[in-house]
Amino acid sequence: MGAVTTVDLVAGPGVGFLPLLSLGPAFASLIGGLRRTAAIGLLALLLCVLLGLYDELLEARRGYTAIASVAGVSVAGLAATAGRKRREAELANVRSIAEVAQRVLLRPVPRRAGHLRIAVSYTSAAAEARIGGDLYEVVTSPGGVRVIVGDVQGKGLEAVETAAVVVGAFREAAHDEPDLACVSARLERALNRRLSGEEFVTVILAEIKDDQTVTLLNYGHPAPLLLRADGTFRFAEPPETAPPLGLADIGPQGPASYRVPLAPGDQMLLYTDGVTEARDRTGTFYPLGERAFLLKVPDPDAALEALRKDLETHVEGPLHDDAALFLLRYREPG
Template identity: 45%
Template sequence: MGLSLPLASMALVVLADLVEGRDHFLTPGIVVAPPLAAITVTWRKTLFVGVLGLLVQAALAPYDGITDIPDHDVFFGQAFAYAFVTLFSVYIAWRRETGAKAFTAIASVAEAAQHALMRPPEPRVGPVRLAVRYVSAADAAQIGGDLYAVLETPHGVRALIGDVRGKGLAAVQTSAVVLGAFREAAFDEGGLDTVAARVDTSVGRHVTTGDFITALFAQFDTPGSVELLHYGHVAPLLVSTDGTVQTLDPADPWVPLGLKDLVPAGPAPWRVPMRPGDVLVLCTDGVIEARSPVDGTFYPLGERVGPLVAGAHSDLDAAVERVYADLLRHAGGSLSDDVVLLLLSPQPRPLPMHPQDPPIPL
């Protein structure tokens, strides 16, 4: 858009003034040009538009007969009012530029912080293909209280998805504690339950704000199955190659991380069969609690995800984008909470090709 809108408005006023003749004094309408410039161009260009408009009014003053008025009070009053509007418009444009630069700087720092905190995994971690979509409800921050991690360890591929109660800097700090503890324990501990116990202990030691974290742990250590451990999180979904969706409700649901003082023991992991081509769908509550602006209904992930993900184990990136696009359509184009969509599909690595052994001489 640039200067076209303010210059076009100025040209329109000048044309109307010339067409109407000396009996119609229309040049004060040029006062709309500087405010239009303030919302479309830089403060320097806004000042240019203001000065140009003042010169145009001065040039048209004799034609309109303004200079024929004794003492030129009308013209000077008009020029003073126009100059005031111009200066105020320049100030608005300067503030808008400054805010845009600050927003860009914050977004850049936040994006770097997100990558440092989340460390987005490769499309394949060990024998597991994956795709993730992370969206923060705070557009400027690009980070929030939702978290995830997928690691290849000596004990298999281990994954974590979680959601910190609350938002803002405190939620980000809590996410950092959880992810740091998980990355350490995932390599050190032999059982998924002991990994979770160490994370829970770390939360109790370092998180003093009273926050808690819903979490789901997953471990791919045996071909044909996945081990899961539930800490109050959204139940995972298993999508088969034909689009059948199975909700994997835990046999032993548990309280979130950070609340272990309320219960004497810990949850027990359970194992779920996974056939070749099956996709495990993990998400945070920002997905299933996204409301439609039309009827206020929550997003029916279990009903929608089957055809969107079925058979997509070789192209999970496209599948996760389809689910996210469908979620946005349901929510009217915007989300009010952080969202993580994580798709996992174990696939054995292809065997390396070896050159044919030379024939044994007879």
């Protein structure tokens, strides 16, 4: 509005810049509140009247048209501001509900369980919602520390509902069942009551005991990354591939469990495909194995934060898929 006033004073009444003063209340409706928009609208109307007097246009049709334009846009700006504030309040409520749902579905995991130190990092592709289809949980049971990390096919509310079914079933089964095979059978039954068609969930189950071994059960999920105390790493691939949960018709027998050693000082990283399938501008996938050295940071939470930042640097922007990182460190005795 200051620029329009200056140009109008310099150019004189022959050009007719007065209607451009309506840009002030128009832009104010995009960023300000009702009071701010009303104040800028009144200021624009006042400037229009003063410039009309200066240009001797108030008695002409151009002057009345300019004042009517500024007044009309100011009223429309107030209506737009009211609608925008209402939508912002509704969005804030939705975000609050999403945060509560996130805490219920993916509640904070214990930092320590048995001989393990645990850290978790979760990044949703829908950053505003702060919730997605990836899932994780840890339960201390009589059979050892049991962990699940999974990824639901698809996105949106349906994926969140399916993730809630899997996590809820795991929390109950991990306490009651004698081994991972029975836990996975409970999960399969719970999913069969929920899923339809070709929907599925990739899942990896882990059971860590005091004998420095980890038993794994992999349902079509990316293999865990094992980082040894000496700095070497490998991916704990299953002996045979198996279909995800929810596709029992393809592989009715399910996957075979396999064991890997986990000595003091070793680490195991469980993750979802949002990590390894993240691409940079050239289409190159994120090289998780080459970035394993980032997990050597003494604090496990800081190690995962460094890995998450490196992942975002690789894609040079927001992630296109949910990414969950679940780090298990076998502590030294004492």
